[in-house]
Amino acid sequence: MEEQGVETGGAAGAAPPTNQSGLDLIGLTKVFPGGTVAVDDVNLHVDHGEYVVLLGPSGCGKTTTLRMIGGHEFPTQGEILLDGQSLVDLPPHKRPTTTVFQHFALFPHRTTLQNVEFGLKMHGVKKDERREAAMRALDMVGLVPLADRKPNALSGGQQQRVALARVLVTKPKALLLDEPLGDLDRLLQLRMRVELRNLQRQLGLMFIHVTHNQEEALSMADRIVVMNDARIQQVADPLTIATKPATEVVARFMGDNNILRGVVKAHEGDRLIIEGDEQHLRVSVHAPGDGRAIGSPAMISVRAAAVTVEANGSGDGLNSAECEIVFVEFLGDLVKLHLLAGDERMLAKVGAEHYPSLRGREGERIRISWKEDDVQLLDA
Amino acid sequence: MSSSSTPDSLREDANRLALDEVEEAEELSRQRRPGSEEALGEGGDGGRGSGWVTAALAAPGLIWIGFYLLAPLVIIVLVSFWTWTDAGFDKTFTTANYSELFHDSTYWDNMLSTVITSAIAVVACLVLGFPVAYFLALKVQSLRVQIALFIIALAPFWTSFLTRAIAWTFPLMGREGALNQLLVKLHVISEPISEFGFSTLSVRLAMIQLYILFMITPLFFTLAQVDRSALEAARDLGANWWGAFREVILPQTMPGIVIGSIFIFVLTMGDYGTVATVGGGNITSVGTLIYSKIGAVQYPQGAASAVLLVVVLMVGVWVITRLSNLREEL
Numbered sequence: 001m002e003e004q005g006v007e008t009g010g011a012a013g014a015a016p017p018t019n020q021s022g023l024d025l026i027g028l029t030k031v032f033p034g035g036t037v038a039v040d041d042v043n044l045h046v047d048h049g050e051y052v053v054l055l056g057p058s059g060c061g062k063t064t065t066l067r068m069i070g071g072h073e074f075p076t077q078g079e080i081l082l083d084g085q086s087l088v089d090l091p092p093h094k095r096p097t098t099t100v101f102q103h104f105a106l107f108p109h110r111t112t113l114q115n116v117e118f119g120l121k122m123h124g125v126k127k128d129e130r131r132e133a134a135m136r137a138l139d140m141v142g143l144v145p146l147a148d149r150k151p152n153a154l155s156g157g158q159q160q161r162v163a164l165a166r167v168l169v170t171k172p173k174a175l176l177l178d179e180p181l182g183d184l185d186r187l188l189q190l191r192m193r194v195e196l197r198n199l200q201r202q203l204g205l206m207f208i209h210v211t212h213n214q215e216e217a218l219s220m221a222d223r224i225v226v227m228n229d230a231r232i233q234q235v236a237d238p239l240t241i242a243t244k245p246a247t248e249v250v251a252r253f254m255g256d257n258n259i260l261r262g263v264v265k266a267h268e269g270d271r272l273i274i275e276g277d278e279q280h281l282r283v284s285v286h287a288p289g290d291g292r293a294i295g296s297p298a299m300i301s302v303r304a305a306a307v308t309v310e311a312n313g314s315g316d317g318l319n320s321a322e323c324e325i326v327f328v329e330f331l332g333d334l335v336k337l338h339l340l341a342g343d344e345r346m347l348a349k350v351g352a353e354h355y356p357s358l359r360g361r362e363g364e365r366i367r368i369s370w371k372e373d374d375v376q377l378l379d380a
Numbered sequence: 381m382s383s384s385s386t387p388d389s390l391r392e393d394a395n396r397l398a399l400d401e402v403e404e405a406e407e408l409s410r411q412r413r414p415g416s417e418e419a420l421g422e423g424g425d426g427g428r429g430s431g432w433v434t435a436a437l438a439a440p441g442l443i444w445i446g447f448y449l450l451a452p453l454v455i456i457v458l459v460s461f462w463t464w465t466d467a468g469f470d471k472t473f474t475t476a477n478y479s480e481l482f483h484d485s486t487y488w489d490n491m492l493s494t495v496i497t498s499a500i501a502v503v504a505c506l507v508l509g510f511p512v513a514y515f516l517a518l519k520v521q522s523l524r525v526q527i528a529l530f531i532i533a534l535a536p537f538w539t540s541f542l543t544r545a546i547a548w549t550f551p552l553m554g555r556e557g558a559l560n561q562l563l564v565k566l567h568v569i570s571e572p573i574s575e576f577g578f579s580t581l582s583v584r585l586a587m588i589q590l591y592i593l594f595m596i597t598p599l600f601f602t603l604a605q606v607d608r609s610a611l612e613a614a615r616d617l618g619a620n621w622w623g624a625f626r627e628v629i630l631p632q633t634m635p636g637i638v639i640g641s642i643f644i645f646v647l648t649m650g651d652y653g654t655v656a657t658v659g660g661g662n663i664t665s666v667g668t669l670i671y672s673k674i675g676a677v678q679y680p681q682g683a684a685s686a687v688l689l690v691v692v693l694m695v696g697v698w699v700i701t702r703l704s705n706l707r708e709e710l
Contacts (some may be wrong), residue, residue: 072612093618101616105609109631118627119617170617 022047023069023174023206028078030064037360038064040230042078046223049204051197055217056090056227057253062210063178065227069208070099070176078333082173093122098167103183104159106151112138112162113147119170137165140199140307156184162193164199175208181216193220214254218242226250247379251301256336258302258346264294273277273318274298280342284318285375299378304336306374307343307348309358309366320369321346328358339368399413417613453690460683469679477684487669487685492694494665498648498696501587502641505595508588509640513596514629517603530600537593545657548586553577553658578660586658587648594647595640602636603629638704646697649689 023046030039039061046052054062069080071092080087084306087095096121106115116137120130138144141161151159158181167175180196181189197220200207211217217224218238225248226233226241233253234246245251251259260281266273270288275281283300292298323339323346330336335355337348348368350358412635427624459617481487509626512533552574560572565667576582606629614624652667659668666689673682 070616072616092612092616093620099613099616101609101613103609105607105613107610107614107628107631110627118614118619122614122618122620122623122627166613166617212707 012063014065014188022050022083023208024079024081025065026081028065028068028080029076030043030061030068030073031076037230037284039068039075042232043229044225044235046174046206046208048206051200051207051209051220051222052225053217053221053223054208054210054225054227055214055253056212058212060227062212062225062227064148066099066176066178066208066210069174070097071095072099074378090160094171098172099175099178099179100163100167102179104151104163106159106162106166111150112143112154113152115151116165116169118166123170127171133169134165137169140168140216141165157188157192160184164196169247172205174208175200177207177209179211181211181213182195184294189216196220219271226253243306243374244376245301245378248299248301251376251378256304256349257349258307259299260301260306260344261297261299264292264296264298266294266322272298275306276344278344280344281321282318283375284372285377286372287377290377301376301378302370302374304347304349305334307346307368307370309348309350309354309368319372319375320367321368323368325358325362325364325366327362328355328360329360330355337366339366339370341368396455420624423578456683460687462680464679464681466675477680480681481684481688487666490664490666490669491688494649494667495692495696497580497584497587497665498645500584501591501648502644504588505592505644506637506641507593508673508677509595513599513603513636516596518606518608518629525606534593535597536589540589540659541653544590545586545654546622548575548582548589548658549660553579553582553585578658578662580659580663583663585650585660586654590654591644591647594643598636598639598643599633600636602633606632634704638700641700645700646693647695649696656680674688 013192018260023042023044025042028042028044029037029039030040041062042065044052054065056062063126064073068075069087071090071094075088087097092099107118110118113131113134117130117134120133125133128349135144135147138147143158143161143165146158147238148155149380151162154162160183163180177196181192184192191327193216196207203335218241221238223235223237224241225235228249234241234250236244236246242249242254245254245257248259251257260274260276260283262274262276262281262283264272265275265282268284270286272282272287272290273294274283274285276283285303286302323341326340326345328335330340330352333352334349335352335358337350337358339346339348346368453670459469461473461475463472463474463476516526516529516533518528550557554560555572555574555577557577559576560569563569564572610628611624614628631694650667652665652671654667655665656671657665666685670682670685673679673685
């Protein structure tokens, strides 16, 4: 089986998958009639048992990517391999993947039980056997008492769980979730995150989850794939995505990052000294082996949460700034400071304990600083 | 593989706990939202003592129904129990009209052939109309194209009923008509068959064409409302085209099928215009029988025939709804 898979990969002429176990997207591209490029040369490997979140603004190609994996869109180019076997030419019902659709897509004329046993019925499983399997799946999501209800007599969270039971009963190798929490109200969303992640851990299944919600991605994923404009921007674990965005797009999309454009002023050993275009800010960044010339443009980001209001007396004017307080926004557990350093808008997020000393100080000046380790050099 | 095939191992207390929390969260969110029940409750309270208002609002509709629907029906039923004499109606109650009808084999022969014609029309319109509606509603992606094609499908119905009915006489089914010419050209027959025109066959074919839109329209609207993501989900879960059709499309389209079938059944059962025109006086139906009885001023006889027709219609409609329920229960 695996050997054959290697050949398939090689024959496709694309980069052969490094690992035959798991899902591989190779040069995946989708151009819609009319010329819109929805997905552009996406390469990704996902292991079995991994929880991967495709994150990006609407229209970034994340849903189209998911739909291609599930077989609901046909790729214009590229290869989709699951355990080394190509899925591209298989219709959805022949693929070992199943999708939880955005609005649950339950069958309104069928009871909960009938919804759940549908997949088995379609696969020709005998009635008693599929009833039993469906009841087991319902037990898993705690819906046995509601087995005879129709979907419109269920709450949003219950419908969500029916949708989950319905796909799990078919024992897919990979579960694809398209904005699975999008239809739930916020409180329920928070609970379902935990539940979904718990379920995935217990099943040890590959979950690929599409969302535009940064917080949801950070809280649930083993790995986040940030997409923008049909392309992958960065693939990394949540901590890296949150603290070390690779590109400006990621830094902006994840939010609460201070992004600064400037030019390289000097190399100091492994450090790079960058001066902002507005010349109010000077930043040092640890960048060993970075060979960019003095005077060439550079872009950095600093997380708002990494900015402190206590002056870290480095004294050299690096990684600190004199700012005007524009607005003090109290968020309960922290305080968000909207600042202006010259013409550069900046954000700082500090602990709520600072609120009493910051309250009402709009218009005043304050010194902020951050550590060199928190400065992230961005790709253009 | 092994991990995904042991659902029993999944039932862990941790998960249970999470589920309980979900219930709790839902309960909370329900409480936070001002309950719709409360709003309803207020509406109910406001309605106290407003029975007169309701009555006043309902009055125009009731008067309309009473005048145009109930009154004529009541009068027809009354007349069917009277006798017509040269001096006018003899209003003594008699069941003679009915007993006469029950022994009138012409009437029942016509009833049978009309039921067969209607059944053929219903089934043919469903079989021929479904693919059209399916294509329009589910295959055509753009709403604009959908509407344009639907209007084109309507185009023949912009001409008058009579024009279309007459087309089914000489031009289409006559000895020198299109069908005969085509069959001769194709060497299916050597001589034109004159029996095509003004026959039961031509009446039944004409009915299908004349009434099919009453099937396509409700089908189109119910098909257009089929949840496409549910359709995708069905395919995703392993249903082939037929499985998805039977499990998702058909149940959701059932109201359209029932409405279309009732439309066509009721319209074709009572039809006399098509039969008279396309059949050219050779063919009769319950409708033409009633028409000729009224023409011959046998009002009570005509009324009794009409009442029996209504009874048969009601049985037919009941059968149609039963058939659709049957499917639901399966």
